[in-house]
Amino acid sequence: MTTDDTYPTLDLALRVGELLLSSGAGAADVSVQMQNVCIACGLRGVSASVTFTELQLTHQQSPEDPGMIQVRNVTQREIDYEDLTRVDWLVRDLVSGRIDRDEARSQLAQLVSSGHERSRKVVTVGWGVMGLGIGLLLGATPVVIAAAFFGSMGIDIIQRYLGRRRLPMFYQQVAGGLFATMLAVVVIATGLSDNPSRIVSAGIILLLAGMSYMGAVQDALTGFPLTAAARSLEATLQTAGAIAGVSGGLTIATAIGIKLVNLTPGASAYPPWPQMALGGAISAGAFAFASYAPARALLPTALLGMVSATAFIAGYHAGLGVSWPAATAAIIVGLVSYTIASRIKVPTLVLVVAGVVPLLPGLSVYRGLAHLSAGQSDGLVELINASVVLLALAAGVIFGEYVAQPLRREGRRLEQRLSGPRLVGPLTVRSVRRRKRDKA
Incomplete structure (x- = not known):
């Protein structure tokens, strides 16, 4: 992936993380879903850092190249399960391949600019x-x-x-x-x-x-x-x-x-x-x-x-x-x-x-x-x-x-079963795409 593609991917992941964290998601879920977005867009080896007010993604293409770092501050905090649900399914669509990065960016921008149906x-x-x-x-x-x-x-x-x-x-x-x-x-x-x-x-x-x-x-x-x-x-x-x-x-x-x-x-x-x-x-x-x-x-x-x-x-x-x-x-x-x-x-x-x-x-x-x-x-x-x-x-x-998620994934090895839990978004990109291949 070129540098021109890396920054838009990191920016999309950070914006997803910002909405998740500000809407009530935990730090562990935010970190994993930002990495899932990057992997789904073809960018691997991304390091995610989550604090209470700041999100950071770091990517280094090779040991000889300087690391690319993008940071985003999180200032607004309000439990908002409508936005959380919409972002959750946006990530799932991106991870499963139903939408690409550009479409995900467009949907996310529309999500941020739209209000709530509930007055x-x-x-x-x-x-x-x-x-x-x-x-x-x-x-x-x-x-x-x-x-x-x-x-x-x-x-x-x-x-x-x-x-x-x-x-x-x-x-x-x-x-x-x-x-x-x-x-x-x-x-x-x-x-x-x-x-x-x-x-x-x-x-x-x-x-x-x-x-x-x-x-x-x-x-x-x-x-x-x-x-x-x-x-x-x-x-x-x-x-x-x-x-x-x-x-x-x-x-x-x-x-x-x-x-x-x-x-x-x-x-x-x-x-x-x-x-x-x-x-x-x-x-x-x-x-x-x-x-x-x-x-x-x-x-x-x-x-x-x-x-x-x-x-x-x-x-x-x-x-x-x-x-x-x-x-x-x-x-x-x-x-x-x-x-x-x-x-x-x-x-x-x-x-x-x-x-x-x-x-x-x-x-x-x-x-x-x-x-x-x-x-x-x-x-x-x-x-x-x-x-x-x-x-x-x-x-x-x-x-x-921890107990419930493995019961839904029969036949997995023990270490895979204990790789959760995730309260927001898919567990991993790999698990979603494996299930999609199995259904096909």
């Missing part, structure tokens, strides 16, 4: 429904569940408004925490409820970075410790912003003469299993909807959320603690997601993430940091417990994928 107002309602589902998971009363519904929509509107003005995420979190606390103040002042803890806990659920922490654990498990550390730092700052916002809201409430007694932000309790299952289904399906997942994926994600929540609460009531039920539920999600994703033609990541959303320990992380900021040593215990649950979820999902 922003409808997505905001989706976040509200997710808040409603989380309220059910917390065992809240109807008033608290309604507050969670409207609070989640209000937080989404506020963060969108501030995001358009390029205000850093930390300040968006502060504003969201302030809004959730003032909503609790209004509810308490009007006498609709006397449980401010549940109102604040349900209201700030969208601000809690459980998803970011899980992504960090996943990156650490798959060999990207620097990216994992960066994700953890970002998630910690986001949670700290929510804590600052809640603290500011309490200060304002005291100043205007409204005292929220017995307030413990982050308070929660597990409800009976029917309510837990319903809350899991609603929160998982609403999360997928608000993250622009294709419509065909909404029912499967809701069912996965119900299954994971039911498996967790069954293990919890059986006296297994928290971490083992979480791991068991995650393994089930990982096992089932791979098969379902191939049938409804979406990346496995869409089903996996939505399926474990009901189990993310965002409130535990919040409680831990809040207690530590107040000088209480039990905050460290909360953080350790949350870390154990996050590790259990990430490890369980990945293990489930």
Whole structure:
């Protein structure tokens, strides 16, 4: 391949990697899919480097030639499963030979310039429904569940408004925490409820970075410790912003003469299993909807959320603690997601993430940091417990994928079977083209 062909190939791979990383894919998947794009275009021996904010591809045609390096920064981050799905299938078409490099570049440019079919107002309602589902998971009363519904929509509107003005995420979190606390103040002042803890806990659920922490654990498990550390730092700052916002809201409430007694932000309790299952289904399906997942994926994600929540609460009531039920539920999600994703033609990541959303320990992380900021040593215990649950979820999902993917590839050697898992895109170019030859 000539130099004139090398740079367009590297550029296409970097643009694919940028969309995958910014849409929620893990570092391991991004690295492999960039290399798959290069190999599919006839460029071998490419080295990929993925960090939290930068992608780099390096190619050296021969030991005598200088290496070609292309770098692309990743600045915009928003979970977007519509773009993720479209890029996933673009890579699959390129790898299988259905399209060439130039056509892939054209389709990618069209993908980037086009908007979403789902309007922003409808997505905001989706976040509200997710808040409603989380309220059910917390065992809240109807008033608290309604507050969670409207609070989640209000937080989404506020963060969108501030995001358009390029205000850093930390300040968006502060504003969201302030809004959730003032909503609790209004509810308490009007006498609709006397449980401010549940109102604040349900209201700030969208601000809690459980998803970011899980992504960090996943990156650490798959060999990207620097990216994992960066994700953890970002998630910690986001949670700290929510804590600052809640603290500011309490200060304002005291100043205007409204005292929220017995307030413990982050308070929660597990409800009976029917309510837990319903809350899991609603929160998982609403999360997928608000993250622009294709419509065909909404029912499967809701069912996965119900299954994971039911498996967790069954293990919890059986006296297994928290971490083992979480791991068991995650393994089930990982096992089932791979098969379902191939049938409804979406990346496995869409089903996996939505399926474990009901189990993310965002409130535990919040409680831990809040207690530590107040000088209480039990905050460290909360953080350790949350870390154990996050590790259990990430490890369980990945293990489930390791088991599920070989079952779909019968007759392969053991070392080939353990070459995954991939939550986005094909496993390798070679495996896709081998299956295509076998069918022919």
